[in-house]
Amino acid sequence: MIETGGLIRSLSGRRAARNFHTFVINEIGQSIVTGAFAIGSVLPTDAQMMERYGVSRTVLREALKTLEAKGLVEARPKVGTRVSPRSRWNFFDPLVLAWHFEAPPDRKFYQSLFRTRGVLEKPMVELSARHRTAEHVRLLKYWCHQMETAGDSLEQFGLAALEVHGIIAESSQDLLLRSVIGVVELTLALALTREEAIPASEYRERSAALFVLVAQAIESGNAEAAREHYDATRRLDSEQVLGVQ
Structure with missing residues (x-):
């Protein structure tokens, strides 16, 4: 699998x-x-x-x-x-989602993916800001740095971004909310390979900068700021895939 x-x-x-x-x-x-x-x-x-x-x-x-x-x-x-x-179809199955990467573009399906991210990520990041540990914060900072230094490597940037999402999900201490990771990986892969809104290099730079802000807000326990910055990353991904709406 x-x-x-x-x-x-x-x-x-x-x-x-x-x-x-x-x-x-x-x-x-x-x-x-x-x-x-x-x-x-x-x-x-x-x-x-x-x-x-x-x-x-x-x-x-x-x-x-x-x-x-x-x-x-x-x-x-x-x-x-x-x-x-x-x-x-079980659309929360990681394989079913991954197979959609090669499918013909489907704007309604992409919009549904980002709506799902928005619904599930809001409580997840708020819980992360409340329950994070020092180790979670250390890992968030490490993987944010990997995003910042990935250069032109889509794989390094994408894997680092996915690790950040995973740590936030883990630190939320909510087992069901972690299921959003499959959705995140597909939307991230789509954003990394499309340039609907901005050049790819600018997208990666802006995304990394936003996640640094997310990590800082989580470290300080500021759930509202963490949610706002995290939602900004979702909007950036959405714009990159769907264009400015």
Whole structure:
């Protein structure tokens, strides 16, 4: 399965090692999300899929079970495996989100991603300002510095930014709010590879500067300031992906 940061690492062309199981899941899942396997269509037969991906029936069946658990497909007796409507997909699943990076641009979907970030991040950053420890603050400052010194490396900048988000989520001490990280990674990957609003280098510079302010506010326990600066980072990402609204 994809680990946190896997999508960001892929921006530089570096792919994690994978086994046959994860390979088939990614190939079929991405084909569904990108529309190569259309919603409502029946997937090719087991024999055709086994030949296409070079895997055994056991590997294929396990992969399809995994995709069914994510809501992407449904196995039907005497019919086959059918691609499910999008309303059944688990959009908080990190893999399902990551596959959308390669999908055709969908403005409404992107807007939904940023709305979700806004709803979940507000309480998360406020809780972080109340519950952060000295170690959380140390890590925030370290990864903010990595953002500032990343230069032209999308991977270094993106991974550092994702670490900052992760530490804020961790320090919030709310298990469910941490689920926003998958959404954050996709929106961050989109922002890093688009220039709808400002040049990429300027975007990274402004983003790093805002996160320094977030870290300072969290360190001082100022929940209101932390929330305001954090919301500014979300708006910056949104503008970079969707353009100035």
